[in-house]
Amino acid sequence: MAWTHDELQFSSLYLTRFAASFGFMTVLTLLPDYIDALGATGVTIGLFITALELARTVGIVPLGWAGDRYSKRLVLLGALIVSALAYLVFAYVTTIPGFLAARFLQGIGLTGTGLLSLALVGDLAPDTGRANRIGKYNAFRMAAGIAGTLGASILFALTGFGILFGLLTVLLIVAAVSVWLFIDSDETQITGFAFTDLALNRRIVTLTSFRAQYAVAVSLVRKWVPIFVGVSAAQGGLAYGTVVVGAVLAVEKLTNMLCQPITGQLSDKQGRALFIFLGGGGYGLIALAFPFAPAFEGFITLSVPLAGEITGAVIAILLLNALLGIADAFREPASMALFADEGKGEGITSSFGVRSLVWKPGSVLAPLVGGWVMGQFGIEWVFFAGGFAALSGVMTFLGILSWNYGSRAFHQW
Numbered sequence: 015m016a017w018t019h020d021e022l023q024f025s026s027l028y029l030t031r032f033a034a035s036f037g038f039m040t041v042l043t044l045l046p047d048y049i050d051a052l053g054a055t056g057v058t059i060g061l062f063i064t065a066l067e068l069a070r071t072v073g074i075v076p077l078g079w080a081g082d083r084y085s086k087r088l089v090l091l092g093a094l095i096v097s098a099l100a101y102l103v104f105a106y107v108t109t110i111p112g113f114l115a116a117r118f119l120q121g122i123g124l125t126g127t128g129l130l131s132l133a134l135v136g137d138l139a140p141d142t143g144r145a146n147r148i149g150k151y152n153a154f155r156m157a158a159g160i161a162g163t164l165g166a167s168i169l170f171a172l173t174g175f176g177i178l179f180g181l182l183t184v185l186l187i188v189a190a191v192s193v194w195l196f197i198d199s200d201e202t203q204i205t206g207f208a209f210t211d212l213a214l215n216r217r218i219v220t221l222t223s224f225r226a227q228y229a230v231a232v233s234l235v236r237k238w239v240p241i242f243v244g245v246s247a248a249q250g251g252l253a254y255g256t257v258v259v260g261a262v263l264a265v266e267k268l269t270n271m272l273c274q275p276i277t278g279q280l281s282d283k284q285g286r287a288l289f290i291f292l293g294g295g296g297y298g299l300i301a302l303a304f305p306f307a308p309a310f311e312g313f314i315t316l317s318v319p320l321a322g323e324i325t326g327a328v329i330a331i332l333l334l335n336a337l338l339g340i341a342d343a344f345r346e347p348a349s350m351a352l353f354a355d356e357g358k359g360e361g362i363t364s365s366f367g368v369r370s371l372v373w374k375p376g377s378v379l380a381p382l383v384g385g386w387v388m389g390q391f392g393i394e395w396v397f398f399a400g401g402f403a404a405l406s407g408v409m410t411f412l413g414i415l416s417w418n419y420g421s422r423a424f425h426q427w
Contacts, residue, residue: 019196023138024147026192027131028154030094033189034127035155037101037182039162039267041120042237043260044170046244052110060385063237064378065114069121071374077126078367086130086137086363087197093126094190098183105179129370133363134197136354142282145351149278152346156274156339159267167260216418218356218365221290221349222372223414227407228294229376232342234384234400235301239263239335242304242393243328252308252327265332269339270346278347286348286355287415291408293345298404300337305394307331376403 017025049059081089100119107113132151139147169178243252244259281289313326349369357365380403384396 020138022196023198024135024151026189026196027135028151029192030090030127030131030189031151032154032158032161033094033182033185034097034124034131035158036162036185037097037120038124039159039263040101040166040178040182041104041117042240043163043166043256043263045240046259047170047256048107048113049241052113054110056389057382057385058110059241059388060381060383062113062117063233063381065117066121066124067233067374067377067381069118070125071371071378073122073125074129074367074370074374077129078363078370081130081133081363085200086134087193087199089126090130090134090197091190091193093123093130094186094193097123097127098186098190099123101179101182101186105175125370129363129366132350133357133366136350136357136362136366139354141355143279144354145278145282145286145347146275147278148350148354149274149276149343149347152274152278152350153271156267156271160264160271163260163263163267165260167256170256217352218368220411220414220418221352222368224290224294224407224411225349225369225372226376227403227410228297229373230380231298231301231400231404231407233377233380234396234403235297235304235338237381238384238388238393238396238400239266239304239331242397243331252331254328258324258328262328262331262335266335266339266342269336270343271339273340273343274347277343278351281348281351286352287411289344289348290352291412293341293343293348294404294408294411296341296344297338298401298408300334300341301397301401301404303334304331304397307334 045062048054048062054062077089077093096119100116100123103112103116103119107116132148135147135151136144166178169181240259240263243254243262244256277289307330308327310326310330313329350366353365353369354362357363384399387395387399
C-alpha cells in the first residue's frame, strides 16, 4: 500500500529526529573517553557540556524567528547540513579547545533540527491527536538514543572514530534529502516577533515555573549518569567502559520510546498538566536514589562479552535509568503538546523557542555547578541536587496551577 503525502511528511520528520538524536547520543556516549583522552577534570568537564548548551541557547531566537517568518523547511535543511559538518569535525579532535569548538557547532545544528522538526510536527498534527503524534516523534528520538549508545560504543571499540562519524554524516545527508523531497513549504508565515506575545501567555508562564527548575534536574542527572558509570574511581565513578555506558543510556531511551506514544495519547484525553506533574515528580524521586547504587556492588557479578564483569551496582543503575525513562515519558509529550496548542497559528516555532529558552539557563549553568559540586563534595551530591531541583519545580507548578486555575486544571489543560 502506497504511503500518503502526509505520511511521507511525518516520516521525513521522524527520520530527521532520529538522525539528529543519533549524533547527540553518540557524542554523549563517548564523553567519558574524551574526558580521559583530553585530561579534563572538574569544571572543565562541566564546560564540555556547557559549550553545547551555550550554542543551543544562542541559536533559539534567530532560528525560531526565521522558521516562523520565512520557511521552516529551508531552516531545517540548513541545520541538517551544519550537523553533518559538526560530526566530521569530532573525528579529528585532539585538544580541549578543538572539542569545545566541535561541541558549539554541534549545538547550533541540534537547535535547528530539534526546534524546526518539532514545530513542523506540531503544525501538521490534528488538535485532538497532537500529543500522540509528538509522542511518536519522540519515540524515534529514543530509538536513536538506543542505536547511538549501543551502536556507537560497539563501533568505537571495534573501529575508532572514523567509520562511526562517517556513517553518522551519511545518515544526516539522507535526512536532508528526505526533507527536501517530501516536506511542503509553509502555508502560513508570521510577521512581527511572536516570541514577545507567547512569552507572556498565561499557560506558558505557569508551565515555565516548573520547566526552569526541571532543566537543572535533567541537566545534572542525565548528563552525569554516563560520567558516573564511566569515569575513574578516583573521581567517584564506577570506571566501566563505553559498552556499559552505552547500555545504561540505552535502557532509559528504550523505556521512554515504548511509553511516549501511549502517554501522549493519554494526555490528549486526561489533561496535559497532570502528566507533567506525575512525570516531573517521579523523575526527582528516582534521581535521589542514584548515589545509593554502589551499595549493591557485591550482590551479583556477571561476565558479559565486550563489557567484562558486571556488578550489582551497574544493574541497579540500569533499573534506575529505565525508571527515569518512564517518568520522562509522562512529562515530555504533554509538555510539548501544550506549547504547540498555545503556538498554533500564532508562531508555533517561536512557542517551542520560548520552551527552549526557559530551559537554557539551567542547562548552561547547572553543568558548571555540577562539575564544581563533583570536585568539592563528590559525585553523589550532583544527583541529590538534581533530584531536589525536580521536586522543587513540581511543587512550584502545583502551587501556581492550583492557586490560579483550581485543581480541575490538571484535567482541563
